[in-house]
Amino acid sequence: LVIACLRYVRPTLEHHLPLPSSITTKKLILPSSLKSWGRLRSIIKLYLADVLQLLKGVSQDSMICAILRHIEGIWIYFCCFPKLSRLLSHDLIKIWSERQEEAAVLAYLILRKLMTTLNEYKIEDLMKRMHLSYVRNSRF
Numbered sequence: 001l002v003i004a005c006l007r008y009v010r011p012t013l014e015h016h017l018p019l020p021s022s023i024t025t026k027k028l029i030l031p032s033s034l035k036s037w038g039r040l041r042s043i044i045k046l047y048l049a050d051v052l053q054l055l056k057g058v059s060q061d062s063m064i065c066a067i068l069r070h071i072e073g074i075w076i077y078f079c080c081f082p083k084l085s086r087l088l089s090h091d092l093i094k095i096w097s098e099r100q101e102e103a104a105v106l107a108y109l110i111l112r113k114l115m116t117t118l119n120e121y122k123i124e125d126l127m128k129r130m131h132l133s134y135v136r137n138s139r140f
Helices: 002-016 037-057 061-078 082-098 101-115 120-137
Strands: none
Touching (some): 002 037, 002 061, 037 061, 037 082, 061 082, 082 101, 101 120
């Protein structure tokens, strides 16, 4: 049921907040720059917070991968909310350093996309947290 719900949220968001493709604009455009953002801002923020809560509450690797695939499709919306993107990066680093290979790769791909939108100070902090998490969980 959860996977079915996750499948239909992204097309609905794209319908209500149509983003121009990055191929034609050569620049990343955040959803917060669109006219209809004001009406949908609070709903999207609540949904993203719920997705993060769901990610924290799930322990099955298959469900974590399904949620990460969903987040990979809607990562641009997290960039509009600095606090939520920071919480997402914390969760992704934890998954990247502790989970099985498929979930770790998905988490890394989302982290990489998030880093493209951050300024250099936030990237430095994120890389530092990733390094510390890797060292903490490495086994000699």
